[in-house]
Amino acid sequence: MEIIQAEAVRIPAAGVFIEGDLRVPRMASGLVIFAHGSGSSRFSRRNRQVAAFLQDRGWGTLLLDLLTRQEEAVDLRTGEFRFDIERLGHRVVCAVDWVDAYPEIAGLPICCFGASTGAAAAPIAAAERPGRVQAVVSRGGRPDLAGDVLPQVKAPTLLIVGGSDGPVIDLNREAMRHLTAPVQLEIVAGATHLFEEPGAIEEVCRLAAAWCERHLRQQD
Secondary structure, X not given: OOEEEEEEEEEEEOOEEEEEEEEXXXXXXXXXXXXXXXXXXXXXXXXXXXXXXXXXXXXXXXXXOOOOHHHHHHHHHHOOOOOXXXXXXXXXXHHHHHHXXXXXXXXXXXXXXXXXXXXXXXXXXXXXXXXXXXXXXXXXXXXXXXXXXXXXXXXXXXXXXXXXXXXXXXXXXXXXXXXXXXXXXXXXXXXOOOOOOOOHHHHHHHHHHHHHHHHOOOOO
16 A cells, blocks of 8 residues: 655644654555553554554554653653553543644544553543544553543454463453443464564454454544
C-alpha cells in the first residue's frame, strides 16, 4: 500500500508536547493510535512491525511517545511515570482530539492499540471519547490498571496475551470481568511477554488487522 503521508508530529498535551510518527496510506480506512508503556517508545520494534502490517492493509498509524524526553529520563531512573495511568490516558485522549484537528486524517475511525501499561491508557481514551474510538487492542498489556474506567468503555476490545505469560493472562481475565463492551481474549500459544518467539508477533499482526477490519467503520 502506497504511503502518501509520513511525518514526525508533535501533539499538545496539557502544557507539554508528545512526539509521534504518523503514516497514512492512500485512501486510509481508519487510524490506529499506538500507546506504549513501561519504558518503551514509538521506536518499539514489535509495535512498528504491527504498524507496518496494518499500513499494508490500508490503515493509517500513529505511534506515540506518551512521555516527554525529560519524563523518560526521569522514568529510566525511577520508573515513576510508566505507571502514571492517568497521565498516560490523558495523553492518548489528546492524540485522539488532535486527529480531528489535522485535516488529512480528521474523521477517520480510530482504534487505540496499547502495549504494556499503554494498554491501560487505550481504554481510558475509549471511555472518554466514545464517539471517536471505535475499537481497542491490547498486546501483552495491563488493561486491568484502567480500573474503574473499564465498565465505561463502549468500544469492542481485543486482548492479546502470550500463552507463556501466565500472570498477564490472569490480569487480562480480571479486566474482562469489568468490561461491559464486547471483549475477546486471544492467547498466542508459546509466546512470552514480548512476543519474541518465531511467528508470535505475526499472529499479533493478523489478529489486530482482523479486529480493525471488523470494527472500524466510516461514520456518515
